[in-house]
Amino acid sequence: xxxxxxxxxxxxxxxxxxxxxxxxxxxxxxxxxxxxxxxxxxxxxxxxxxxxxxxxxxxxxxxxxxxxxxxxxxxxxxxxxxxxxxxxxxxxxxxxxxxxxxxxxxxxxxxxxxxxxxxxxxxxxxxxxxxxxxxxxxxxxxxxxxxxxxxxxxxxxxxxxxxxxxxxxxxxxxxxxxxxxxxxxxxxxxxxxxxxxxxxxxxxxxxxxxxxxx
Numbered sequence: 001x002x003x004x005x006x007x008x009x010x011x012x013x014x015x016x017x018x019x020x021x022x023x024x025x026x027x028x029x030x031x032x033x034x035x036x037x038x039x040x041x042x043x044x045x046x047x048x049x050x051x052x053x054x055x056x057x058x059x060x061x062x063x064x065x066x067x068x069x070x071x072x073x074x075x076x077x078x079x080x081x082x083x084x085x086x087x088x089x090x091x092x093x094x095x096x097x098x099x100x101x102x103x104x105x106x107x108x109x110x111x112x113x114x115x116x117x118x119x120x121x122x123x124x125x126x127x128x129x130x131x132x133x134x135x136x137x138x139x140x141x142x143x144x145x146x147x148x149x150x151x152x153x154x155x156x157x158x159x160x161x162x163x164x165x166x167x168x169x170x171x172x173x174x175x176x177x178x179x180x181x182x183x184x185x186x187x188x189x190x191x192x193x194x195x196x197x198x199x200x201x202x203x204x205x206x207x208x209x210x211x212x213x214x
């Protein structure tokens with residue numbers, strides 16, 4: 001049974017491009033809409049529903065959209081973006097089944113749809129190391145935990161007896177590992193119970209509080 005395929009993108013040209021790429025394979029597009037609110041009703045009872053999402057905005061917005069669609073009758077979501085390295089882990093953990101780079105739509109979309117329809121996870125090769133849980137150093141966890149508590153860089157530096165540039169270095173490294181671009185995104189991700197990162201990051205022990213070595 002062929003999957004039922006829906007496309008969501010506010011860009012008419014990108015919707016058309018995605019639909020044309022899908023139609024090159026043995027598939028057809030059921031709907032191509034500007035917003036998730038415009039999607040027609042569907043049921044996954046006995047059917048495979050694939051929703052291809054290509055929306056602009058912050059990674060947090062896409063994560064929320066993926067999670068919403070994945071929970072909607074079990075739709076299998078494929079995200080199309082210009083680049084995936086900064087957010088692919090968050091997208092996959094939110095429930096996406098596939099990730100396609102916009103510049104590679106014509107080369108990879110059909111094979112991605114094939115894989116997802118068969119129940120496989122499909123992401124670009126260069127992003128495969130981003131899927132697992134991030135491995136943060138003890139110092140990175142300390143700094144992130146203090147960011148969540150509202151400390152500014154100067155306060156963190158004083159508390160840990162390091163320079164502000166050292167704090168910034170730890171934050172930059174942690175942001176890259178987490179796939180976020182700002183303090184607010186980091187806090188939102190850490191406090192997201194479904195991501196499961198908070199326990200390890202926020203559990204700052206008394207020993208760590210007394211550790212003064214950068």
